[in-house]
Amino acid sequence: RIAATSRISSSSSSSRSLQPQRSCSTCCSAAADVDAPTVAADAAAAAAVQPKQQKQKQQKQGKQQQQKGSGKASEEAVTPKSEDFSRWYLDVVAKAELADYGPVRGTMVIRPYGYAIWESIQAWLDARFKETGHQNAYFPQLIPYSFITKEAEHVEGFAPELALVTQGGGKQLEEPLVVRPTSETIINHMFAQWVQSYRDLPLLLNQWANVHRWEMRTRPFVRTLEFLWQEGHTAHASPEEAEAEALAMVQLYAQFAVTQAAMPVVVGRKSKLESFAGANVTYTIEAMMGDKKALQAGTSHNLGTNFAVAFNTQFVDEQQQLRHVHQTSWGVSTRMIGGIIMTHGDDKGLRLPPNVAPYQVVIVPIVRKDTDRAAVNAAVDKLTAALKQAGVRVKVDGNDMKTPGWRYNYWELKGVPVRVEVGPRDVEQGTCVLARRDMPGEQLPCCRLHT
Numbered sequence: 001r002i003a004a005t006s007r008i009s010s011s012s013s014s015s016r017s018l019q020p021q022r023s024c025s026t027c028c029s030a031a032a033d034v035d036a037p038t039v040a041a042d043a044a045a046a047a048a049v050q051p052k053q054q055k056q057k058q059q060k061q062g063k064q065q066q067q068k069g070s071g072k073a074s075e076e077a078v079t080p081k082s083e084d085f086s087r088w089y090l091d092v093v094a095k096a097e098l099a100d101y102g103p104v105r106g107t108m109v110i111r112p113y114g115y116a117i118w119e120s121i122q123a124w125l126d127a128r129f130k131e132t133g134h135q136n137a138y139f140p141q142l143i144p145y146s147f148i149t150k151e152a153e154h155v156e157g158f159a160p161e162l163a164l165v166t167q168g169g170g171k172q173l174e175e176p177l178v179v180r181p182t183s184e185t186i187i188n189h190m191f192a193q194w195v196q197s198y199r200d201l202p203l204l205l206n207q208w209a210n211v212h213r214w215e216m217r218t219r220p221f222v223r224t225l226e227f228l229w230q231e232g233h234t235a236h237a238s239p240e241e242a243e244a245e246a247l248a249m250v251q252l253y254a255q256f257a258v259t260q261a262a263m264p265v266v267v268g269r270k271s272k273l274e275s276f277a278g279a280n281v282t283y284t285i286e287a288m289m290g291d292k293k294a295l296q297a298g299t300s301h302n303l304g305t306n307f308a309v310a311f312n313t314q315f316v317d318e319q320q321q322l323r324h325v326h327q328t329s330w331g332v333s334t335r336m337i338g339g340i341i342m343t344h345g346d347d348k349g350l351r352l353p354p355n356v357a358p359y360q361v362v363i364v365p366i367v368r369k370d371t372d373r374a375a376v377n378a379a380v381d382k383l384t385a386a387l388k389q390a391g392v393r394v395k396v397d398g399n400d401m402k403t404p405g406w407r408y409n410y411w412e413l414k415g416v417p418v419r420v421e422v423g424p425r426d427v428e429q430g431t432c433v434l435a436r437r438d439m440p441g442e443q444l445p446c447c448r449l450h451t
Helices: 036-068 085-095 112-131 152-161 184-194 239-259 306-311 335-344 370-389 404-413 424-429
Strands: 099-101 108-110 142-144 164-168 171-179 203-212 226-236 265-269 281-288 294-304 314-316 322-324 326-333 361-365 394-396 418-422 431-436 444-448
Touching: 085 099, 085 335, 108 112, 112 203, 112 226, 112 239, 112 335, 184 203, 184 226, 184 306, 184 326, 226 239, 239 265, 239 281, 239 294, 239 326, 281 335, 294 306, 294 335, 306 326, 326 335, 361 370, 361 404, 370 394, 370 418, 370 424, 404 418, 418 424, 424 431
Parallel strands: 361 394, 361 418
Antiparallel strands: 099 108, 142 171, 164 171, 203 226, 226 326, 265 281, 281 294, 294 326, 314 322, 418 431, 431 444
C-alpha cells in the first residue's frame, strides 16, 4: 500500500542548512592535596547522576527536534530508478503526495497536488479546443447495454473491460447499464437526433469526464479502473474533413506534450490490431519512459461511418441526398501525469516542467532570530508580489516548525522548478539565492531582491 509521507530526508545540497554549534569543555586538574577517598566518593556520585542527566538531555533534545523539525531522515528514501523502476515510480507518486490507493482494488484517489497538475493540463487543452471551434458538453455516465452491442467491433473490443449495473432502487433493471468506458455510442444516439442537414455540420464537441474500464493490472495514473480524461467527438459531411480533424487533434496532443510537458513524442498510426475498437484508423503519440518502454500518451481516431451506420446518424446534403456523417473521437487522460513523472523524475523524486507545475517557485524564508523576522518577511512579501504580478505561480513555505534543510528536500521531492532562499544576510545585501530543480546540487548566482 502506498503510504503518504510525513517526513523526508533533510540532507540538502544547499549551504544554508543550519550547522550545530560546537561546544567547548575546560579540564581543570585537582589540587594535589585532595583526599583520595573524597575523590572516589565524588566520582561514584557523578557516575550515578550522569546517566539520569544524559537521559533527561536526550528526552529534551528529542522533544525539541519533534517540535522544531530535526531535518534528519525519518523515512526511507525514494527507491533508486536503476534499482527498481516500478518501486521508484510508486514511491514518487506516494511521497510527492500525488495520489493514493482507493478502497476498491484498482482505483486511486488523486490528491490536491496531483489534481493541480491535471488542472494545468486541462487549462491548456481546453483553451486550444475552444480556439478551434469545439464546445464542451456532458453526456450521462450510465449507458444502455444495447447501445454497446450496436457496433460489432466496439462491443468485442470493450466487453472484457465493462462494468455493469444490474440493480437500481432495490430492483432488477430491465436492461443492464454500462458504466461509461467511452462515449461514442451514447453520443451517436444524440447526434442522430441533432443532425438533420449539412447545415448542422460540422458538429464539434468535447467532454471532460471520468470513465471506467475493468483493468486487471493497475498502476496509479497509468492504468486504473477509473480515470479522468477529455474525449472529443465530431461529425463531418465528408471523409476528408474527418481525416483532417483526426490528424489535427493528434498534432495538438503532440504540441502539448513537447511545449508544455517537455516530453518528446513520436506521432504515428496504430496497426489495425491495436486500433480503437470501431475505428478505421487510430493515430497516437508515443513517449519513451525512463525504463525504456513506450507510453501511449494520447490517441485520435477516424471512425469513418461505422458508428453513424450503427445509430443511423444521417444528414441531407446540398444535393438533397441522405448520407451518413463521418466521425472522429480523440482523448488524453490522467495517464499524461504518469508520463510526466516517468520522463522527468529522478532519484530525489518528482521533477516538473514549469508549465504544468502547481507551483513554479517556492520561497523559503530563513529566520534564525526573532529580530530578523520582520525584515525577512517584508522582503519575501515584496518578492512574492513581484512574481505574482509577472504571472508566476509561487508558494511561500514559512513553516518554522521545520528546518530549512527539511523544507529544501520536501520541495525537491515535489518537483518545484525553482527554490528561492531569503535570509537576514540576503536582506542586508539586497539579494537572494536560487536553486533549480533540474540542476541538483547547484545554486545559481544571487539575484537582486525586488525593492
